[in-house]
Amino acid sequence: MEESFEKHQDETIRRYVGSLNTPRPDQIDGMFESLLGLKKVSSRWRWFRMTPSRARKELDKLVTLRGSIAHRVSTAQAVLKKDVVRCDKFVTRLAIATHNAVNAYLGKAAGYPPWDDYTNRPSG
Secondary structure (H helix, E strand, O other), rough: HHHHHHHHHOOOOOOOOHHOOOOOOOHHHHHHHHHHHOHHHHOOOOOOOOOOHHHHHHHHHHHHHHHHHOOOOOOOOOOOOOOOOHHHHHHHHHHHHHHHHHHHHHHHHOOOOOOOOOOOOOOO
């Protein structure tokens, strides 16, 4: 039993985690659907002044920028500290929205949410 669990764990890590060096929205959606049955988690990426469609586009831009930097391709413009701070806030909000979507999905299946929700607050 333990050996089959370890094999499953290794296959899951190889299939999902290894490909997330470029976590595009479609890959994230596919992973959550395959692992949990939660369809289109990106449709729940919504917070103050952010729609799911815009969040998907922003993540794509961020992943593209990350790829340019990682592969030493020149970027169209310099990456400034304010850009890094903005991206950090975006990824944090994306994580919160995803956490809350998973919490609601599992809560519906179990009859109660397994964790507390977090709140995305507008930044000043």
